[in-house]
Amino acid sequence: LPTGAFQHLDVSFDGQQILFAYCETQTIPVNREQHLERVFSLWSVAPDGRGLRRLTSGPFDDFSPRWLPGGGVVFVSTRRGGYHRCGQGPCRVYTLTLLDAPGAEPRTISWHETQEWDPAVLNDGRLAYTRWDYVDRDAVFYQQLWGARPDGSNVAILYGNHTRNPTGLWEARAVPGSTRIMGTAAAHHAMTAGSVVLFDARAGYDGLEPLERLTPDVPFPESESAVDNGAGGAWGPTSPPAGPLPAAAQRWPGSTYKSPYPLSERLFIASFSYDPLIGEPNRNPPNQYGLYLVDAAGRRELLYRDPNLSSLWAMPIAPRPTPPALPSQLQPTLAAADEGTYFMQDVHRAWPPLPANTPIRALRILQVLPKTTPHANQPYVGLANASPGKQVLGTVPVEADGSAYFRAPARLPLAFQALDAEGRAVQTMRSITYLQPGEQVGCVGCHEQRTEAAPARQ
Structure with a gap:
């Protein structure tokens, strides 16, 4: 493929195919109106680089793909139509979209009125994803975790639709052999990066009680700790902790994790940066994140760091258990x-x-x-x-x-x-x-x- 941007990799359940989103580009846009003709499309390839195949096309942004147990792909796309409500545009709404099989025509399965992110397949076959839910209420909070069947039916809140700390929960992944979900507690006014948590639905669906902090050295950005906007201001905090911050948080203020992938409830791969997260409207360094093996005791082992680019969205290239393919219940x-x-x-x-x-x-x-x-x-x-x-x-x-x-x-x-x-x-x-x-x-x-x-x- 020509020079461009690659993101949101996902390995198939048999370990034989890699999904990713790609956009051809030679330069970085200088503003939000530049290069609107450039869009992300979905591709697949074998781990050895053979069999490169384009899965989607058209004037739409298609990204964040995940393989489904039945061979299809769920992703988010701007195919639904409409614009983001509370910012300067043009920023098109992107929601859950389904590709029933490679070569099929993509179809929208979510008609939510604003953005959705990071679909994931849970161990029971359902989808989990982040939905921004702010009809007639505050826009900053409520980017939290929702669930649905793979055909888009039975949509229901999983966590946090009346929770203001954390500000949002992104990058959900099912923990192998567990009912718990790993994700990133992140800010509203910054890219998705923050503190890694485990969500347990058996403990509730709002507040802090259902969450276990796997990285307590990183407070929840924007809700518990301020996010510097790079222009002399800051976003938050809205719910600062009552006690002192952990020593690591005081030593490396603003450090964050990103794109965690669970190997178990206590061990995961994640991207990590010692440098402070920068919030809107300014950019973060392109080489901010390295790749680490992290455990729940707070130990980090550097796996890889590129001097020029951040290392993100890592997962093993190996077979893994396939969740059940849930049948349709539509009449x-x-x-x-x-x-x-x-x-x-x-x-x-x-x-x-x-x-x-x-x-x-x-x-x-x-x-x-x-x-x-x-x-x-x-x-x-x-x-x-x-x-x-x-x-x-x-x-x-x-x-x-x-x-x-x-x-x-x-x-x-x-x-x-x-x-x-x-x-x-x-x-x-x-x-x-x-x-x-x-x-x-x-x-x-x-x-x-x-x-x-x-x-x-x-």
Whole structure:
């Protein structure tokens, strides 16, 4: 291939193929408007360099690919359309996209209204990925961990949608032989780099309790420690620790880890930099990160460091256990109509609780519209900064027992409002949901706790 940028490598489960994203380029752009015609596409190659094959093409950025157990590829792509809401553009939205098999036509499987990152295949066959979820709330936080089936159905929060420390959790990877997930607790206003953590869903899905800090020498950037922006200012901290920092953090302030790959719960490969992380709007050094073997006791062994380029996204070129290939649960008749269904058992089982003595009589169905202009607040569509546009699709009745059941169009980002008998909004969903064609989604209540089961009824 010609000179260019390579990123986000992934080795197939049998160890015979390497996936990567590539963009041909001879020079580094000097601003965000330069060289917009250059895009990343997906490629595969054998470890010995033979059999180079292009998997995607077109005027789209395709990157962050992962092999699926059935032979397909999940990745993120700008094919969904729309622009990022709260920054200066042009920055196109990229979301989960599926390549059913090499040579197939890519298809969007996430209609989330803003960016997603780092899909990974868990040991049970589900996907984990990072989703930026800031409908009608603060944009800095809430880049946290979500899950879905490989066909994009059954989307649900895994960790952190009401967590402000860490600011976000990226670069998820399943730990071999474990239910835990390794990832990077990173900043919002900087590239993905920070402290390596283990997430355990059995311990909860918000706050610090479900996280084990594997690298306590590095505080969570932007939330626990400031990120220098290289221009005399800093981002954060928003939740500084109450006690003194570890000695290593005081010796090497701003040091960070990146792209951890778990070998076990206690041992992993990761990129590491002693140099401080630089936040927006300035760049980090191109040779900032070396490759290390790291253990949970804090020991690091240098494996490789290039004098000119950072060493990133390392993983062994070897076979590994293949997770199960989950079958589709989409209903064909609904899929043919490009629709799906929602069922809610009791709207009054809500979090936060609904006002007392306020029966809910209907749900208003809103579509959150994709941003069609490249810069923030052009035009303003609400009082808050960078608000998303919305339109009303309709209302559906809530039964006397609090339940609701309705069909809805697939492939649209939707939000719901709970309405009282006068048609006034009592509670508004500050997130989005969407349906795959033929998907049937059920919930216990109006944003109920995920650990709750539906109560038995006769």
